[in-house]
Amino acid sequence: MFENLSSKLNTAIRTLKGQGRITDVNVAATVKEIRKALMDADVNYKVAKEITDKIKEEALGQKILIAVEPGQMLVKIVHDELTGLMGGEKKDINLKGDPAVVLIAGLQGSGKTTFSGKLAQHIKKGGRNVLLVACDIYRPAAIDQLKVLGEQVGVEVYAEPENKNAVSIAQNGIEYARKMGKKVVIVDTAGRLAVDEAMMNEIAAVKEAIKPTEILFVVDSMTGQDAVNTAKTFNDRLNFDGVVLTKLDGDARGGAALSIRHVVEKPIKFISTGEKMEALDQFYPDRMASRILGMGDVLSLVEKA
Amino acid sequence: EKTKEGFFSKLSRVVVGKSKVDEDVLDELEEILISSDVGVETTIKIIRRIEDRVAKDKFLTTNELDGILREEIAELLAENKSSDVENAFIKSDKKPFVLMVVGVNGVGKTTTIGKLASQFHQAGNKVVLGAGDTFRAAAVDQLKLWGQRVGIPVIDHGMNTDPASVAYDAVKQAVEQDADIVIIDTAGRLHTKVNLMNELSKIKRVMQKVIPDAPHEVLLVLDGSTGQNAFIQAQEFTKVTEVTALAITKLDGTAKGGVVIGISDQFKIPVKYIGVGEKIEDLQVFNKKEFVDSLFKRK
Ligand SMILES: Nc1nc2c(ncn2[C@@H]2O[C@H](COP(=O)(O)OP(=O)(O)OP(=O)(O)O)[C@@H](O)[C@H]2O)c(=O)[nH]1
Numbered sequence: 146m147f148e149n150l151s152s153k154l155n156t157a158i159r160t161l162k163g164q165g166r167i168t169d170v171n172v173a174a175t176v177k178e179i180r181k182a183l184m185d186a187d188v189n190y191k192v193a194k195e196i197t198d199k200i201k202e203e204a205l206g207q208k209i210l211i212a213v214e215p216g217q218m219l220v221k222i223v224h225d226e227l228t229g230l231m232g233g234e235k236k237d238i239n240l241k242g243d244p245a246v247v248l249i250a251g252l253q254g255s256g257k258t259t260f261s262g263k264l265a266q267h268i269k270k271g272g273r274n275v276l277l278v279a280c281d282i283y284r285p286a287a288i289d290q291l292k293v294l295g296e297q298v299g300v301e302v303y304a305e306p307e308n309k310n311a312v313s314i315a316q317n318g319i320e321y322a323r324k325m326g327k328k329v330v331i332v333d334t335a336g337r338l339a340v341d342e343a344m345m346n347e348i349a350a351v352k353e354a355i356k357p358t359e360i361l362f363v364v365d366s367m368t369g370q371d372a373v374n375t376a377k378t379f380n381d382r383l384n385f386d387g388v389v390l391t392k393l394d395g396d397a398r399g400g401a402a403l404s405i406r407h408v409v410e411k412p413i414k415f416i417s418t419g420e421k422m423e424a425l426d427q428f429y430p431d432r433m434a435s436r437i438l439g440m441g442d443v444l445s446l447v448e449k450a
Numbered sequence: 451e452k453t454k455e456g457f458f459s460k461l462s463r464v465v466v467g468k469s470k471v472d473e474d475v476l477d478e479l480e481e482i483l484i485s486s487d488v489g490v491e492t493t494i495k496i497i498r499r500i501e502d503r504v505a506k507d508k509f510l511t512t513n514e515l516d517g518i519l520r521e522e523i524a525e526l527l528a529e530n531k532s533s534d535v536e537n538a539f540i541k542s543d544k545k546p547f548v549l550m551v552v553g554v555n556g557v558g559k560t561t562t563i564g565k566l567a568s569q570f571h572q573a574g575n576k577v578v579l580g581a582g583d584t585f586r587a588a589a590v591d592q593l594k595l596w597g598q599r600v601g602i603p604v605i606d607h608g609m610n611t612d613p614a615s616v617a618y619d620a621v622k623q624a625v626e627q628d629a630d631i632v633i634i635d636t637a638g639r640l641h642t643k644v645n646l647m648n649e650l651s652k653i654k655r656v657m658q659k660v661i662p663d664a665p666h667e668v669l670l671v672l673d674g675s676t677g678q679n680a681f682i683q684a685q686e687f688t689k690v691t692e693v694t695a696l697a698i699t700k701l702d703g704t705a706k707g708g709v710v711i712g713i714s715d716q717f718k719i720p721v722k723y724i725g726v727g728e729k730i731e732d733l734q735v736f737n738k739k740e741f742v743d744s745l746f747k748r749k
């Protein structure tokens with residue numbers, strides 16, 4: 146299904162050769178191929194349009210170097226553009242405060258609880274005393290799940306199985322952390338849909354009550370076109386600080402990352418690459434750009450260009 | 451409905467006075483389809499079919515376009531046997547009917563099993579569940595809680611045990627207990643993990659020691675908010691387990707799940723169920739017409 150973009154581009158661009166410069170007319174088919182490739186990678190339709198329009202502007206008038214395939218040259222332009230769109234300087238999570246409070250939010254099944262365990266381990270390894278707080282009062286065995294993970298990484302889990310109020314569990318958890326001298330609190334929450342008013346009110350209330358230093362929005366990298374709507378609503382309600390992209394150990398192209406970045410302008414702070422607690426990584430914009438374009442070999446291509 | 455008219459009035463604006471569907475109409479259509487995760491390839495296929503029809507029928511009113519569009523899309527969706535749909539939760543002639551549920555991580559397998567079990571149970575079937583996810587933290591507890599909700603037995607060997615032997619045992623006990631249906635949960639796995647995919651074939655083989663033609667149904671659960679990767683999921687899971695039916699979950703959100711159109715078209719696997727919430731009653735038998743209509747609803 147996914148042909149290599151550069152070969153497609155080279156075909157589309159064959160007509161460009163010998164014309165010296167990239168013009169409105171000769172670049173149209175190529176831009177269309179790029180847009181298709183982005184949409185195949187689940188980049189949102191509108192975002193793909195905007196990006197390719199911009200790329201077209203940038204490419205117009207550029208001289209086509211004789212030495213390289215014009216396709217490669219455009220790929221480099223596209224790759225640079227995507228990297229820029231997703232990147233900027235690396236942003237760490239904010240763990241100031243005593244205790245620092247990290248709130249985890251996202252859709253059902255996106256990987257919040259798993260990530261909470263991983264983050265706890267990561268912070269613990271950095272030498273700080275962490276507490277996990279179990280605020281998912283809905284999903285069957287959600288508390289048990291977090292407890293198992295807490296045990297695996299050697300981090301205490303605060304839970305109140307009888308309490309049916311997520312806000313008060315979160316508050317009590319932070320109170321407990323203070324008493325026990327924990328430096329960082331990670332609050333795992335239930336999965337929720339952006340259109341579920343009651344659930345969105347709940348997470349907004351949790352935020353209000355515990356004033357987190359960092360709010361992370363967890364997204365499945367397999368997410369399709371709807372990623373922008375979800376991210377936008379969560380951001381409107383929570384003004385989150387960063388994004389966690391999960392399940393990147395699969396073969397999803399991850400275009401949602403680009404769409405979200407484009408629409409809410411928040412940095413991707415972590416990537417999740419497996420079910421085990423060690424599978425946590427930093428985010429590299431250039432690698433993500435290559436992935437979205439579906440080309441492992443893009444870097445070598447780019448070097449040539 | 452208001453939402454539907456939004457799109458078609460837009461279409462009619464561009465169609466008025468034209469004897470053929472032009473670029474503007476097709477652009478609009480393209481946006482709607484791609485934004486529903488239908489995917490570029492399937493979208494192009496649908497647009498071509500519309501173009502062909504238009505060329506043949508010459509003059510086309512908006513109403514006709516509306517009808518044609520829905521027909522063409524519905525045609526891409528593989529046919530359920532209509533008896534399947536009417537009798538979705540009635541006893542089968544296989545006893546016990548063995549249903550194995552597979553899919554990538556977090557799509558809603560266990561929840562769908564809980565909901566299915568409830569409906570089968572309510573329809574008067576004796577249902578047994580097998581806790582074949584022995585890997586993900588608290589997965590067995592999660593399924594057991596669903597079993598309690600429905601009031602049916604869950605066969606488990608605890609965590610970190612061999613899933614194939616859980617499946618074997620569940621099927622065996624279902625036979626002994628004279629159950630009508632046994633549903634086997636499996637751990638979420640990405641289709642790129644070869645060992646885990648092979649494990650599924652092993653689970654299947656082991657069940658066949660008890661009932662040679664088991665499983666009678668392999669249900670692949672797809673998350674309705676998944677984009678084009680769902681296509682590869684269908685392809686890869688079909689390779690190792692011969693998927694016979696699809697369930698699409700989380701359609702209570704704004705995601706449209708359009709990717710199943712291409713999947714259904716290419717693999718001829720019918721969509722049987724849709725998940726529309728987290729509660730026990732939030733499972734519906736798939737309805738083609740409603741699904742196609744929902745693609746054109748603007749929220
Ligand atoms: N392969 C892979 N699986 C993952 C990753 N992150 C999470 N998972 C799996 O995805 C599934 C869902 O993860 P959870 O952590 O339970 O997701 P959640 O967002 O807490 O789910 P809810 O609480 O139900 O909303 C589980 O099977 C996890 O093991 C990842 O990076 N890679």
Ligand SMILES: Nc1nc2c(ncn2[C@@H]2O[C@H](COP(=O)(O)OP(=O)(O)OP(=O)(O)O)[C@@H](O)[C@H]2O)c(=O)[nH]1
Pocket residue numbers: 253254284336338553554555556557558559560561562583586589636637638639699700701702703724725726727728732
């Ligand atoms: N809104 C909504 N949520 C759903 C639906 N189906 C499942 N969920 C939620 O999605 C999350 C994951 O569901 P599970 O049933 O645990 O998914 P799974 O495929 O068994 O996950 P793993 O076993 O970890 O791979 C849970 O929070 C469920 O409540 C649905 O139709 N709508």
Ligand SMILES: [Mg+2]
Pocket residue numbers: 257258259281287334335336
């Ligand atoms: Mg969770």
Ligand SMILES: [Mg+2]
Pocket residue numbers: 559560561583589635636637638
């Ligand atoms: Mg499960």
